[in-house]
Structure formats: C-alpha cells, structure tokens
Amino acid sequence: MKPIIFSTEMVQAVCDNDKTQTRILMKPQPKMDPVRMTYSRPGKPLYAIGDILWVRETFRKVINKDNVEFIDYKAKNLALQYNQRNNIVYIESGDEPIQWSRWIPSIHMPVGFARVFLRVIDVKASRIQDISNEDVIKEGFDSKENFIEQWDKAYHKRGFGWKQNPWVWIIEFKNIDLPDEV
Numbered sequence: 001m002k003p004i005i006f007s008t009e010m011v012q013a014v015c016d017n018d019k020t021q022t023r024i025l026m027k028p029q030p031k032m033d034p035v036r037m038t039y040s041r042p043g044k045p046l047y048a049i050g051d052i053l054w055v056r057e058t059f060r061k062v063i064n065k066d067n068v069e070f071i072d073y074k075a076k077n078l079a080l081q082y083n084q085r086n087n088i089v090y091i092e093s094g095d096e097p098i099q100w101s102r103w104i105p106s107i108h109m110p111v112g113f114a115r116v117f118l119r120v121i122d123v124k125a126s127r128i129q130d131i132s133n134e135d136v137i138k139e140g141f142d143s144k145e146n147f148i149e150q151w152d153k154a155y156h157k158r159g160f161g162w163k164q165n166p167w168v169w170i171i172e173f174k175n176i177d178l179p180d181e182v
Helices: 008-015 133-138 144-158
Strands: 002-005 021-025 052-056 059-063 069-073 076-082 088-092 117-127 167-176
Touching (some): 008 076, 133 144
Antiparallel strands (some): 069 076, 076 088, 117 167
16 A cells, blocks of 8 residues: 545545546656657656555544544544554544644654545556646546646646646546455
C-alpha cells in the first residue's frame, strides 16, 4: 500500500465518489529534443495499475464522556474508535467530545488511522491543459475554471502553473473496502 494526500475538500469528494481521478506533476519534466522534435522519456509514475492507496487526511484525537478515544476526520462526520490493542471499529460520531486535540495535518497521518482506500485502475501521461470537461468532473470540480484556480494555487509559484502546461500523471482510481492486509 502507498499513501496519497488530498485536501479536505478532495477527501470529501473521494468519499462521495465525486472524485475518481487525480493529476500528479511529473518529476522530472520531460525535455524537448529540438533536433528530433520529441520529448525525453518521462520518469516512472508514483503509482501503477493495481496499487492500493491509503488516503492521508487531516485528523484529530477526541475523547467522549465515557473516556473513549476516537479519531475524528475533518472531511467527514465519521470517527474511528480504537483501543490499545489496535482493534479497529468504524462508528458514526454522535457523541460530543469532551476533549480534542488540534487538527493534525494529513502528512502526519499514520496508515493505522486510514479509513479511505483506493485501487488504481489507470495511469496515463498528459499535459495539464489537455484536461477535458469530463475529466474536470472526475477530478471533483464543477468547472474548468475552478480546476485551473486550484492547480495554480498549488503549482504556479513552483513554476508549474497552468500557463506553463507541465506534464502530469493522470491517476484514475476507485474506492475499495478496507483491505484485509491492513
């Protein structure tokens, strides 16, 4: 299993099956050979068809009135109850917590707290500006303008904005149940 990080809004879209694709910046970017008018071979993508991904998301620990510790997810009103033996039970969080920690950024989420799992069903290479309106919807956005705005927010300052038209890996996935090996 491999981790993948999404923003809170995109985790919610994945949970609602509104996001089934993501674009990841190719590193390194292919270079144009001016003599042959071809691009260098891209590097290997982070994910391959069949890979199982666990979604890292923003979370926090909470304790209810019965002194039971839960993991609360910013993206959804679901909590993961756990105990010292690491037995995991999914529950709807209905109890008001009496204690809670600050929100912990998704980069720090351990695999044991994961609740969203994906199976990669396709991997393709493309330029970012080649995204179709259909793929914008699969990315979890309602318009190409919103997609471009979010892309530039993440990549423009790093030199890979929409206007630079960088190469990306298109990762298509589907939600799956908790794998047995977790």
